[in-house]
Amino acid sequence: MAKVYTESIGRLMELLSHMPGVGEKTAERLAYHILRLSRQEALALADAIREVKEKVKQCSICYQFAETDPCAVCSDPRRDRSTICVVEEAKDAVAIEQSGGYRGLYHVLCGRLAPLEGMEPEDLTLEGLMRRAGSDEVDEVILATNADMEGEATALYVREALEGLPVKMTRLARGIPSGSQLEYANAAVLAEALEGRTEMDRGRRADTEGRATRQ
Amino acid sequence: MAKVYTESIGRLMELLSHMPGVGEKTAERLAYHILRLSRQEALALADAIREVKEKVKQCSICYQFAETDPCAVCSDPRRDRSTICVVEEAKDAVAIEQSGGYRGLYHVLCGRLAPLEGMEPEDLTLEGLMRRAGSDEVDEVILATNADMEGEATALYVREALEGLPVKMTRLARGIPSGSQLEYANAAVLAEALEGRTEMDRGRRADTEGRATRQ
Numbered sequence: 001m002a003k004v005y006t007e008s009i010g011r012l013m014e015l016l017s018h019m020p021g022v023g024e025k026t027a028e029r030l031a032y033h034i035l036r037l038s039r040q041e042a043l044a045l046a047d048a049i050r051e052v053k054e055k056v057k058q059c060s061i062c063y064q065f066a067e068t069d070p071c072a073v074c075s076d077p078r079r080d081r082s083t084i085c086v087v088e089e090a091k092d093a094v095a096i097e098q099s100g101g102y103r104g105l106y107h108v109l110c111g112r113l114a115p116l117e118g119m120e121p122e123d124l125t126l127e128g129l130m131r132r133a134g135s136d137e138v139d140e141v142i143l144a145t146n147a148d149m150e151g152e153a154t155a156l157y158v159r160e161a162l163e164g165l166p167v168k169m170t171r172l173a174r175g176i177p178s179g180s181q182l183e184y185a186n187a188a189v190l191a192e193a194l195e196g197r198t199e200m201d202r203g204r205r206a207d208t209e210g211r212a213t214r215q
Numbered sequence: 216m217a218k219v220y221t222e223s224i225g226r227l228m229e230l231l232s233h234m235p236g237v238g239e240k241t242a243e244r245l246a247y248h249i250l251r252l253s254r255q256e257a258l259a260l261a262d263a264i265r266e267v268k269e270k271v272k273q274c275s276i277c278y279q280f281a282e283t284d285p286c287a288v289c290s291d292p293r294r295d296r297s298t299i300c301v302v303e304e305a306k307d308a309v310a311i312e313q314s315g316g317y318r319g320l321y322h323v324l325c326g327r328l329a330p331l332e333g334m335e336p337e338d339l340t341l342e343g344l345m346r347r348a349g350s351d352e353v354d355e356v357i358l359a360t361n362a363d364m365e366g367e368a369t370a371l372y373v374r375e376a377l378e379g380l381p382v383k384m385t386r387l388a389r390g391i392p393s394g395s396q397l398e399y400a401n402a403a404v405l406a407e408a409l410e411g412r413t414e415m416d417r418g419r420r421a422d423t424e425g426r427a428t429r430q
Contacts, residue, residue, distance in 0.1 A: 004312045006282045008270045012263040018256075020248050021241065031267070032306050033235050035280050039268050041233075046264040048227040049249055053257040055223045056250060065250050067221040091247050097219045 063108040082139040112154040278323040297354040327369040
């Protein structure tokens with residue numbers, strides 16, 4: 001590798017290949033793209049990386065990445081402070097925020113239980129969550145971990161950690177994804193959608209409100 | 216977008232999403248990966264981008280990216296100076312170099328003919344190639360453009376541009392890729408492999424040498 005690439009191209013490729021989903025071939029493509037960029041464009045990218053590390057910290061309350069501490073959500077007086085939505089990663093909170101369907105606060109666990117990958121309970125931001133959930137103003141903790149095995153295990157662990165606190169604990173609804181077609185849903189999805197079926201109110205459509213109260 | 220991401224995360228994602236094969240979702244994943252990097256790791260990446268732009272220039276002879284001018288290949292006295300291998304992009308020369316089967320020089324066209332994308336003959340480094348190919352020491356120009364439509368068109372154009380110079384012009388062999396299975400080769404590949412079939416020498420296997428002399 002050192003022979004066919006120059007030293008600095010080789011180092012850039014090496015660093016790029018550490019990124020998630022970036023193999024050796026993709027790292028090469030990205031590196032050559034950067035080489036073809038104008039000097040100004042390339043330096044803009046380098047500066048953006050530098051700046052993001054300098055400006056962005058984690059919110060000391062919810063652990064979301066933010067340029068202020070507390071973050072914009074935690075310090076917004078219009079947010080519903082009685083509800084905390086617990087997610088695995090910062091970008092999960094971004095996805096929920098983008099859905100536009102949530103007005104409460106967040107708590108980023110900064111990981112999930114995965115003992116084989118070395119992620120143990122003490123690697124999560126559980127202590128902060130327990131302190132927050134124990135506050136009088138909090139009524140509900142929504143466990144919005146991923147719908148996979150590690151996400152399930154993490155949700156169960158968090159539930160047990162918060163056991164005894166006077167808060168309602170809820171999970172995101174499981175079912176067929178909105179906009180999807182039944183023939184493409186797999187068996188597990190359909191089984192969960194059936195199990196969690198909701199009754200339609202007579203005279204009006206089953207709506208999301210009806211579903212939320214079931215929880 | 217400005218609302219859910221901080222300004223600096225948004226800008227980093229925007230710049231990352233300009234890279235080839237990086238969509239909005241991948242840009243988000245990469246940005247959050249950079250956020251989770253240690254400060255030292257992130258700055259190493261920023262510095263590597265900066266450094267590659269500062270150190271790496273294009274060789275004034277063959278247009279390969281290099282930290283010296285002429286590049287390591289053009290200035291290597293052990294290279295066979297009678298042969299120039301013409302490629303579309305710098306990384307194509309890297310791929311040929313990695314194959315270990317070539318000891319001549321290169322010439323990077325820095326593109327290919329693609330009028331619909333605005334790539335015209337004058338955008339290629341043809342002038343330099345014509346000057347080089349016209350030198351007494353050059354006997355052969357290998358047209359190693361891609362085996363697709365634009366690559367073919369580019370090879371034909373280069374051939375015409377060099378018409379009249381006393382050099383042999385060759386194309387890379389077409390056929391079934393080494394190590395592949397016939398049942399997975401498509402019809403066009405098989406047709407070209409049949410058309411270009413080579414005679415086996417009696418008493419020994421058809422070897423690459425036999426093939427090369429056919430050209």
